[in-house]
Amino acid sequence: MRYRREEIVVRALEVLDAYGLADLTMRRLGTELGVQPSALYHHFANKQTLLAAMADELLRRASWPAEGEWVDRTVAICSVLRDQLLAYRDGAELVATVHSFGLGGGEPVDLLEKALAEGEIGELAPTAVRTLLHFVYGHAVDEQTHLQAAEVGAIGDAPREGDSGDDFAVGLSIVVAGIQVIRATRP
């Protein structure tokens, strides 16, 4: 069987969702595709590049909000991002890992930059975007870890004080409120 790059990414996302990031090995993916692991290196320079392509594809599959006032849109983009990260097993860890080795977070980053540009916070926009992303990625990774730990069996695992979606909403409102404050008090 012969594959194109895009088909491999699609299959890799299926393997991720079914078995998790730890079991997404080049060897396992090769087996799943009926191909030697070394064949994958014809399509991707290394595993990192494959993971980056997977993260981009995962993010591309969401429906991103493009309308509304900049504050509402910022909140909406972050919420869709979180939902999309949680929609795939280890999705948050995948995207956070790819982001951490500096390969750009795909579509949501551009959208957040545009939204904050409209907010007229000027030179502070890049910092604000990164602050939002740190929150969303960090929160989603935490949440996914706990959700999956609960599934496995350590269920009495500190079930969070309030509602769990609520915690995200409150944390996000903290960051967004902070952005509005520095917008008002900027030089």
Next chain:
Amino acid sequence: MRYRREEIVVRALEVLDAYGLADLTMRRLGTELGVQPSALYHHFANKQTLLAAMADELLRRASWPAEGEWVDRTVAICSVLRDQLLAYRDGAELVATVHSFGLGGGEPVDLLEKALAEGEIGELAPTAVRTLLHFVYGHAVDEQTHLQAAEVGAIGDAPREGDSGDDFAVGLSIVVAGIQVIRATRP
């Protein structure tokens, strides 16, 4: 040679600082200690437990601020935390990783909880602490990745718009300002 748990952690932190997290393997650490890798399993149940002990020790070595008004103290704790993460090669990634598999972030978490308790934000305190930690860990991991990439040789690597310490200060002020806002508008 025979070792105690604490000596192994100290040596492991030296290996981390000298060679980085990717090269901190049980085999390498064994070699460094003049011992078989399997000997380490007499002291630690697995590698995760060792990493958690390393993170705790790394954080324990900072001088944590204990005085001042709650807002100032919150900012001070986060700044010391960031400095301490950056003080060891891959220190941010180590602590973030340990945190991500749910093993408690050591001293700074307790200190932040106390500071925010004094801020009288009530039930929102845990959310606020986590939001701060997501920012500090995320920012420090990013910064350390870029610093180390620059050291290696990809030096023209997007040198950040403003000063680099400044970016942390601005991001932190966003989160702290946001905490003060929800404090003022809480039910």
Next chain:
DNA sequence: ACCTGAACACCGTTCAAGT
């Protein structure tokens, strides 16, 4: 262009046995 087969240089972890 895409894949095989085989190898290289590693991993974390377990476990009987030693002192």
Next chain:
DNA sequence: ACCTGAACACCGTTCAAGT
């Protein structure tokens, strides 16, 4: 209590050779 030796079941990646 602490360690050795050997094994188990894996990794990512390279590279000549095949079609």
